[in-house]
Amino acid sequence: MTQTLSNFGVSVLDCEHRTPAAQISGFPYITIPDIHDGRVIVDKARRISETDLIKWNRRTTPIGGDILVTRRGRVGDTAPIPDGLRCAIGENLVLLRTNGTQDDQNFLRWAVRSPQWWSEVDRLMNVGAVFSSLNVKDIAQIRLDFPPIPEQQAIAEVLGALDDKIAANTALAASAIELASSEFALVVRDAHWGATFADLAVISGGGTPSTKNAKFWDGEIRWATPTDITTLAGPYLDSTSRTLTPAGLNACSSKLFAPGAILLTSRATIGAVAINIVPTALNQGFIVVEPRDARMRWWLFHEMDDRRSEFLSWANGATFLELSRGNFKRLRVRVPSDYALTMFASTAEALHGAALAALAENRTLAATRDALLPQLMSGKLRVRDAEAAASAAGA
Template identity: 30%
Template sequence: MSSESHTCTVEELVASGILAPPLDGNHGAIHPKASDFVPSGIPFIMASDMHDGRVDTTNCAFISQKQASSLRKGFSKSGDVLLSHKATIGRTALVGDMGYPYLVLTPQVTYYRVLKPTLLNNRFLKYYFDSQPFQETLAAWAGSGSTRAYLGITAQRKLPITLPPISTQKAIAETVGALDDRIALLRETNATLEAIAQALFKSWFVDFDPVHAKQLGRIPEGAVQGSTSAAQGRMPLAALDEATAALFPDSFEESVLGLVPRGWRAAPIGDVVEIVGGGTPDTKEPSFWEPAEHCWTTPKDLSGIHSPILLSTDRKLSTKGLAKVSSGLLPTGTLLMSSRAPIGYLAIAQVPLAINQGYIAILPASELPPLFMLYWCRQNMDNIKGRANGSTFMEISKKAFRPIPAVVPNSKVIKAFVDVVGALFERLVENEKQAQTLATLRDTLLPRLISGQLRLPEAEAMLETV
């Protein structure tokens, strides 16, 4: 290879033995179906299992070892670079160390396997696939935006790849990878913070642990053991302090929901929260959208978020367009829940915004505040979805949502919960803001590094400022 970058095709890299022939999953009759899935076995990886450049087997489907052995292709192993090429176009992942002999891919995912790591760095290849020029090429060739967006293996072999010298590849992979590692750490921390908050909600408001403990004469548990410990996930729940424990009763009483803590009550959720819907101004009327002044959200804005917060929106309305949305501009702190296609995306708005008709929004002035309701909705999502209906797609209407029964604690307990979880949530928001800043920097640096417009020392200097 020359000392300068050069462009070749996937096919040429295969012919030179640098790449193995790229392969996707099995098509036709032998393609595993939902009825073939088993509780454990060999992971069956779809594009939806590829997150943040990694393969997530937490919620993936599995097929049996026997069925996997009967397949012809699509066996991916550690070190492979994955690329989605059907419907969901351009999602990537680097297969890391795993506790399985291999992964089986669906026909919508292709693996790229480096055979000569002295000439091609697999992490660089993954980042090259992530770069904007490549993504734009891939989308154009696949007909992105179409319901049938697809780029088969034969066409993928014609894709261009620009390769700098291997030393440069490694340096780019290391530089960009350092950003990815920082982003991953922030989001892992946020996942821990969310898990702690959900565990606290369940302890206080589902299992009623403090009440049961007081009933038995024990010291109630259910406190977060300090923000640092909480963020690291160490012993998140400890004994309640005396003042907080005093807020809980020591007995239960009957309600329409069964036994609830004495002094608490059962009520339709619509009686204790203020909810609104939204709308979409005429998209063919430019004056509703320009100048772009006010954030306006659709559930699509929540589809790729990593934490339950919305920092910005893809589209904005003009003041004239905002007037066409009956609920107007909702305040910061509003809880958003997608009510259709799909039901159940959740986020608390960090900016004032208007919403479209695909949401149920819960306003901050409610008796049960949005932070409480975030975890209530998660805890009760099966019930919420069970009340949905629709012929084209399932939808939970405001009318169907309002009657859902809820246990309503006394106001002092609610405030105590919001005080504790609010501190965790503030950290979560700051972590996600930092993660998005780093992701923006990564996406800015990547194409410039690959093209040679930006030298590595300059990139490293930029990294020192964040």
């Protein structure tokens, strides 16, 4: 049955239209940048005091399961409030909360990611010269299909199982990467300052072919920019937002780097580090480190990751800050004993391999989830068949 949100018992809850003072620690104040792929990530959220938490929640206190909706910028993006999270929400967000009589809150989480939802957002969105927006009162008039509650619950269970597996894999990958970093922190205590980066690796960079020549672009050769690194779920680059043709590769100063190169962003965001796991060309916003000894790959990766603030201090430039290859090459590296290096390389390879495998499985799970979502919401796919597809994907 197609009904407006308000007619199906869904309330649209607004918040304070002002911003509290930031604190060093405290409670998360969730804003649009804290919403990623249908989830709230509070790691980098602004922190506020308990006094401000109470003030900002006078109108609406978020509870677990409430659905956040963005009203500006990325209009219509959604994510549920995690269970048990005490937080306040930003002025460009609202909450959706069902009374439970005609719809299931877990189902609502998925209904607001369906093609029907996005069609309604487009219908009601106010397109502006600077940014687009969605009025609070219009959100209640969004029309969605609501099947009977038992079917809603079955759909939510299938999609939720896939999403829960993605969350578990993400946590596993983060733990493996953290363990590798902890192992590095232990071993580096006994390392000594030795050779420079230039002594231990081939140091190079990338380039950009003419953006005015269409023959250079949209081929099959991956071409990375710093943004491709900073948006990664883990430090493993396997895809890029833009691609080159062979002619485009020949027309720029970047070579096609074989898998295993260490990529350091040297402009805009300085110090983000990743390793390419597929052949990749790069723009000029990188310093590329290719170790002469394969055992040094993960050691240099963690050495570079550990020295981000130092790299930033070496950056200079009148227009924008940049870490030059010349300065980077001269920097000395902490080097462990030969035995310690061999042992660390083995441990790090296993831990990063586990993280990479978990994140790779997430791509399959997310693709399955996103393919099932519109089919289930439209009724074209039965829940029983969706359960089989989810099981085959690993959920």
